[in-house]
Amino acid sequence: MPELPEVETVRRGLEAVVTGRTVKAVEVLHPRPVRRHAAGPDDFASALVGRTFAVPRRRGKYLWLPLTDGDAVLAHLGMSGQFRVDATTAMTEHRHVRVGFALDDGRTLRFCDQRMFGGLSLSPGGAELPAELRHIARDLFDPELDLDDLVARVARSRSGVKRVLLNQAVVSGIGNIYADEALWRARLHHAVPADELPAQRVRELLEAARAVMADALDAGGTSFDALYVDVNGESGWFDRSLDAYGRAGAPCRRCGTPIVREPFMNRSSFRCPACQPGTVRVGQP
């Protein structure tokens, strides 16, 4: 599932491929991934021909490919979105090609997406920051992030602390995997109300989230299957370093207690019942 480290890995791959390249042709093979483009698939395709990409950027899990004229192609990978370049792999292997960009160096960039939760759109004037992202908060790697302000905002919320970590309007880039990993590192239960945590514990949690995502980025991201790969089709290997997510029944790497899996927001949450106990005295010295 692409979260910040995976999206940043893709951004770096795109930077090497598209920067300075001009679009020769665009083909939209399925309308759903361009549903955010109000003028429709045909307009999306024709509007991009002849334009030139600048350096790709990212906020949280969103990517955008600025164009040298000040507009941008806004992209989100959703659950299963990928950008692929045909340099190394025959494109016939890709079963879910949705949009293709023919570039002026002869290469083809393809947006592939099995589940189609992701998508592309054209953002007028969006080169610096697409207007569509105004509600998306800065992420933990953003040099302009105000950490003190973020700590205060989290500590003000009455929601369970994992819900807050997943709220992209509070802090962006964190999904189910890194939320569980950050909570494990900070020894916090996912359901503890954020406003019951001392500010220092909130700060530790956010620093744990930043640290685990930095570790994952060094590893090229987390892959469980072929649903997340970089632009060359390569998997990341951080899944081997996960401490909580997906480890139900496996011993906690700190204390040996079996990790448990619990329902959470129509999905799953993983925690160590010994290191991350319930809400009793959580956060107290």
Place this chain on the structure above:
DNA sequence: ACTATATCCTGTATGC
């Protein structure tokens, strides 16, 4: 204003 939930989507794994 804030919080919580339903919905979209398809492939894989599992159960009967």
Place this chain on the structure above:
DNA sequence: TGCATACAGGATATAG
């Protein structure tokens, strides 16, 4: 073997 069900979970619209 076939069919049904659960699960994966991002963002967003809608409800409370």
